[in-house]
Amino acid sequence: MSDPILTLYQGLERLGPGAPEDVAWAAHVADVPPDARICDAGCGTGADIPALMAVAPVGHVTAVDEAKLFIDEVLARYGTTVRAYAGDMVKLKGPYDFIWSAGAVYFHGVTKVLRAWRPVLAKGGAVAFSEPCLFTDTPSEAAVAFWGGYTPLTDAAGIAKQVGAADYEVLATRRVSDAAWQSYYGPLAERVEALRRNADPALALVLDEAATEIAAWETVRGETGYLLSVVRPA
Numbered sequence: 636m637s638d639p640i641l642t643l644y645q646g647l648e649r650l651g652p653g654a655p656e657d658v659a660w661a662a663h664v665a666d667v668p669p670d671a672r673i674c675d676a677g678c679g680t681g682a683d684i685p686a687l688m689a690v691a692p693v694g695h696v697t698a699v700d701e702a703k704l705f706i707d708e709v710l711a712r713y714g715t716t717v718r719a720y721a722g723d724m725v726k727l728k729g730p731y732d733f734i735w736s737a738g739a740v741y742f743h744g745v746t747k748v749l750r751a752w753r754p755v756l757a758k759g760g761a762v763a764f765s766e767p768c769l770f771t772d773t774p775s776e777a778a779v780a781f782w783g784g785y786t787p788l789t790d791a792a793g794i795a796k797q798v799g800a801a802d803y804e805v806l807a808t809r810r811v812s813d814a815a816w817q818s819y820y821g822p823l824a825e826r827v828e829a830l831r832r833n834a835d836p837a838l839a840l841v842l843d844e845a846a847t848e849i850a851a852w853e854t855v856r857g858e859t860g861y862l863l864s865v866v867r868p869a
């Protein structure tokens with residue numbers, strides 16, 4: 636495998652912050668039925684799949700990611716208990732009662748993605764997604780820089796506006812916890828150190844960037860993070 640980013644992330648359980656409690660909370664807010672058809676959009680290596688299966692014990696989960704390597708890991712981990720395919724999460728087929736998307740919508744923009752998902756949501760269906768968010772009116776430069784120039788970066792009210800622009804309503808929001816970030820950055824930091832020994836220059840650069848991000852998080856975590864929003868077509 637030559638892509639240093641994939642080298643860093645392959646095999647990691649989480650590719651972004653998250654916790655089973657967040658999935659359970661969002662499913663409760665969205666009133667997800669036990670037989671729900673669920674999509675994990677931008678599933679990565681499938682960290683949230685067990686929690687999604689738990690909220691719909693007689694439903695099914697379809698996991699979608701553009702990286703085939705990650706989908707192969709999902710299939711190796713969960714086998715036939717989950718449907719999984721490599722494809723574009725913006726072009727889902729559906730229908731789905733619940734679309735879950737952790738740390739992936741921001742690659743494409745909240746309004747654009749929610750509009751694209753509207754036709755594939757079943758009647759009464761809902762979406763839960765996490766999005767970079769500022770938790771202060773006076774963010775430091777470091778807090779803004781943490782997101783690497785992400786221009787739609789805004790606060791909870793700003794995210795709600797983007798949701799409204801897609802003609803959805805916000806059912807509830809909550810901040811992704813520090814523990815959820817730790818469950819991502821803890822194993823990632825270990826992986827960075829393990830890979831350093833034999834890293835070529837391209838991989839070394841990626842490792843340095845990851846280490847810098849992890850260190851930066853410690854200083855900015857009071858000011859910024861992910862906001863989890865549960866939304867439904869208005």
Ligand SMILES: C[S@@+](CC[C@H](N)C(=O)[O-])C[C@H]1O[C@@H](n2cnc3c(N)ncnc32)[C@H](O)[C@@H]1O
Binds near residue numbers: 737
């Ligand atoms: C930060 S990772 C989060 C992965 C996973 N949800 C988690 O929390 O561990 C974002 C994921 O979104 C995927 N992604 C980004 N754009 C995508 C697209 N258009 N279609 C499918 N997957 C996409 C990436 O490949 C990556 O696996």
